[in-house]
Amino acid sequence: MRVIAGRARSLKLKTPEGTDTRPTTDRIKETLFNMIQAEIPGCIFVDLFAGSGGIGIEALSRGASHAYFVENGREAITCIQENIAFTKFTESATLLKQDVFSALSMIHEKEVDIVFMDPPYHAGYERELFQLLAMQPYITESTLMIIEAKLDQSFDFITELGFKVKKEKLYKTNKHVFIGRE
Numbered sequence: 001m002r003v004i005a006g007r008a009r010s011l012k013l014k015t016p017e018g019t020d021t022r023p024t025t026d027r028i029k030e031t032l033f034n035m036i037q038a039e040i041p042g043c044i045f046v047d048l049f050a051g052s053g054g055i056g057i058e059a060l061s062r063g064a065s066h067a068y069f070v071e072n073g074r075e076a077i078t079c080i081q082e083n084i085a086f087t088k089f090t091e092s093a094t095l096l097k098q099d100v101f102s103a104l105s106m107i108h109e110k111e112v113d114i115v116f117m118d119p120p121y122h123a124g125y126e127r128e129l130f131q132l133l134a135m136q137p138y139i140t141e142s143t144l145m146i147i148e149a150k151l152d153q154s155f156d157f158i159t160e161l162g163f164k165v166k167k168e169k170l171y172k173t174n175k176h177v178f179i180g181r182e
Helices: 026-039 054-061 074-086 100-106 126-134 156-161
Strands: 044-048 066-071 093-097 114-117 144-150 163-170 174-181
Touching (some): 026 054, 044 054, 054 074, 054 114, 074 093, 100 126, 126 144, 126 156, 156 163
Parallel strands (some): 044 066, 044 114, 114 144
Antiparallel strands (some): 144 174
16 A cells, blocks of 8 residues: 555555455545545544554645544554655654544534544444534534545445435445535
């Protein structure tokens, strides 16, 4: 896995061993960032279930002003720390070493521009995650939330939380769902 574009372009990133994390492939990451590139410069970016930190690091490399990485797996935390140091983004990164549900209240920003989340596919975290996001003051009308999910995952429930699906990008085995406030 590598950084696709920007200041840290072509740098190889470490990934945790085993099957606890599913790093987003370079091809899918490149497609995602091509879709959101105009939103990245100067943004506050949050990478939930960060794994290796590859998505947040890509955002920093492309000009995000700050990125939050939320992860509670020990090996993944070590990877994120090493990757942030290797890419020289230490000053613009905050690593929250805890579960996502308690970390959401630890982000103290007036507004977050982009929240990317890649929860374990079969854990069923989606509803609880969006319930908590709906209560965060930094999730505004202009915040873009992107969730990586399995192809058959339904997000019909988000309308009752005041959110709407803006678009979906389907891949062979998964999808990115772009969500915003109603």
